[in-house]
Amino acid sequence: MLQPKREYTDLMHSERVLLGPGPSGVDPRVLRVMAAPLLGHLDPEFLRLMDETGELLRYVFQTENDLTLPMSGTGSAGMDTVLSNLLEPGDQVIVGVCGYFGQRMVDIARRCGAEVAVIEGEWGRIIEPEQVEDALEAMPHAKLVGLVHAETSTGVLQPLKEIAALAHSHDALLVADCVTSLGGAPLKLDEWGVDAAYSGTQKCLSCPPGLSPISFNERARAVLNSRKTKVPSWYLDLTMIERYWGKERFYHHTAPISMVYALREALRIVAEEGLEARWERHDLNARAFCAGLEGLGLKTMAQPQHLLPSLITVWIPSGVEDGAVRQFLLQEYDIEIGGGLGPVKGQIWRVGLMGTNSNRKNVTLALVALSSALREQGFQASVAEGLAAADAVYAS
C-alpha cells in the first residue's frame, strides 16, 4: 500500500481582498449557505430551490427565456456549452476578437468544426457595428455572431443591441459572453435581442466559482432542437440537461447541490439590492477608481466611453515591474489584482470591483496600496491627488 506523503494541516490561509479578474470576494451570506447540509438532487425540496434559482437567473439576465439554468462547471464551461450546442461541423460563424476571451470563442468554434470568420478588433476597444455588418455581408450564411459583452482581458463593455438587430436581419443568432457583466453592468437579453448568453458565478454575483448560468431564447432553442448531430460533449449536452432542469426532472448528472444553494443566495442578494441600483453602484465605484488612477499619474487602457465597470485595466508605467508590484500588494496588503493576458502581459494590471467588492472602501484601499507599491518601484504616485480625484466623483 502507498501511504500519504506527509501530514496535512487544517485549512489555513490568508484573508485576501480579491480585486483581480475573479474569483471576486464572496458575500458572507453566500459562504454560510455553502456549509448547509446536502439535499439529494431529486429531493422535492431541492427541486423547488432549482426552480427559484431559475426564476432569479431570468431576472438578472432580464429575460423570460425558459431555457435558463446554471451549467455544472465554471464560466468557461458556459462558453463551451453555448457554442458546442449551437454549432455543427461545417457551420459558418463570425466572432469578434478584441481580447483574450474572443480568441477563446474562436478556438471553441473551430473545435466544433465550424468555419470561423474573425473580426479583428483592437485590444482595449469595442467591435463596431459596421465591422459586424461587413462580416455578415462577406459571410451571408453565418449561423451566429459571437461577441464578448464584457471582455475581462481589456476592461471593455461591448454594446450589443444594434449588433443583435444586424445579426437578425441576416438570419444569424447573437451569442454573448456575459461572464464579467452579469449582475455588474446593464444587460437585458430580451430587450436587446441577445439569443444565447453565458456567464459565471464568481464575478459580479459574489458567489464562488463552480457554475455557469446560460440562457437560450426560442430562436436559439430552435437551432438546438434541429441539430443533425449529437452535441459532442455528453456532459455539456443541453438537450439532456434541460430535461433535468425542466419539468421532466430526468436524471442527467448529480447537480452540484452546494453551489446551487450558493447561487440562489447570491441572486437573492442581487434581487434585494435591485439590478439597477447594483449597476449604478458598479458604475460609480468604477468612475471613482479610474479618476483616482489618473490622479496617481496612471493611464487607463479601455476606451473611456465603453468602460467595463466591474474590471478596470491600467497601463503599467515604464520602469515599474509588474510581478514585484503584485507581490507587494499581496504580501503587504493581502490584496490580489490581476496581470495582463496575451499581448498585454506585463503591460497592464486588471483591477476587479465586482459584486460586494465594488465599494468605496476597496476603491480607496486599492488606490493607497497601489501608490505605496509604485513608490517602492521608484514611481512617484501622488496619493493625495489620487484620493482627491476619487472623492470628487463620490461628491458629485
Add this chain to the structure above:
Amino acid sequence: MLQPKREYTDLMHSERVLLGPGPSGVDPRVLRVMAAPLLGHLDPEFLRLMDETGELLRYVFQTENDLTLPMSGTGSAGMDTVLSNLLEPGDQVIVGVCGYFGQRMVDIARRCGAEVAVIEGEWGRIIEPEQVEDALEAMPHAKLVGLVHAETSTGVLQPLKEIAALAHSHDALLVADCVTSLGGAPLKLDEWGVDAAYSGTQKCLSCPPGLSPISFNERARAVLNSRKTKVPSWYLDLTMIERYWGKERFYHHTAPISMVYALREALRIVAEEGLEARWERHDLNARAFCAGLEGLGLKTMAQPQHLLPSLITVWIPSGVEDGAVRQFLLQEYDIEIGGGLGPVKGQIWRVGLMGTNSNRKNVTLALVALSSALREQGFQASVAEGLAAADAVYAS
C-alpha cells in the same frame, strides 16, 4: 425592467439522511471549509493547496501517476473527460455493459466518433474476463477497454486486475469508472494496471458534488499526447488543464476554489482513517445491511461475491409500490434511498452506505425504517429478524 417574480426566503430545508446513490452525507469538517473565504486561483497559497490535493488523490487512487487531478465538474464530467481525451474519430473501443453507467460510456465513446464493441452483460453481474478476451480477439486493434468498477445502477463491484493484464496483452488501455468505489472499496490503480480512471467527490469521499478526480498513467498519457485532433471539448481538454495543475500554472479556467478546499479536507479525513480501515468499514456495514435485508425477508440483487460495499441493491417485493415507500421514508424518517434506473426502474431500491454514512447507526436505522415502510404497504417484514441478522454480522 423585469422584476423578481416573488420574495425568496432564507435557505431552509429538511436535514436528510442521504442513503441514496449519491450525493451522500457530507462530513461536517468538509462543510465547514466550504464556508471559508476564497483565495485567487493563482494565489501561491492556493497553488500549495492544489499540490496537496493532488498528493492526497494519488494516495486514495493508490497511484504515483503525475497526471492526477480533479476536473471542474461532477462525476460524469470525468467519464466524458477520460473518454474524449483518449479517443479520436475512427478509434475502436470495447465497453462492458451490465448497467446504466456502462451504457453511458458507450454513448460518450460514440460521440467521440469511435466504433464501439459492446460486451453485453447481465444487470447485477460482473463482466467475466473471458468475455473481454473474446472481445479483444474480435477487435484486435481496440484502443481501450472501458469497464465500470463500481456499477451504481446494480451495486456490483467489477474485478479489474486480470482484465487489465488481458487488455495490455492486446495493446489496449483499461479505463475504469470508479465513481462509487474511490474511498469506499479496494482500488489500486498502479498495482492492478488501470491506465485511466475517474471518480466523483459526492460518493465515498463524503464531499459535495462538483469535482471529478481523474488519473492517467504514462501509457494513457502517451495516447493523449499523440492525438492527431484537438480534444472536442475545450472545457475538458486535459492537454491544457494539466498545464494549470502541473508546474507551469498556465491559466485555463477559474478553478472552483471552495470545492478544492472541500476535496482536500475530505481526502485528509480518508488519510486519517487509513484507506484499508475505510475499505473494511464499508465492507462490514454492507455485509450487516445485506444480512439485515435478508432477515426482513427481502432479496438483494447483486452477485453476492461481487457486492459493491458502498451501494446495496434490493428487489422490491411484489405488491409493494416503489414510490410510496420512498416517499414514506423521506417524509417520516428524512431518509433518502434511490430507485432503480433503466430496465430495473420500479423493481429495485438502491441504498448507499458511503463514506461517513457507512456506519452501524445508519444500517440499523435504514432496516427499521424500511420495515416500517413495508408494513404500511402490507408486506410483513420481520424487523426483529432483520436486526438480529445485522447484529450477528457485527458480533462475528
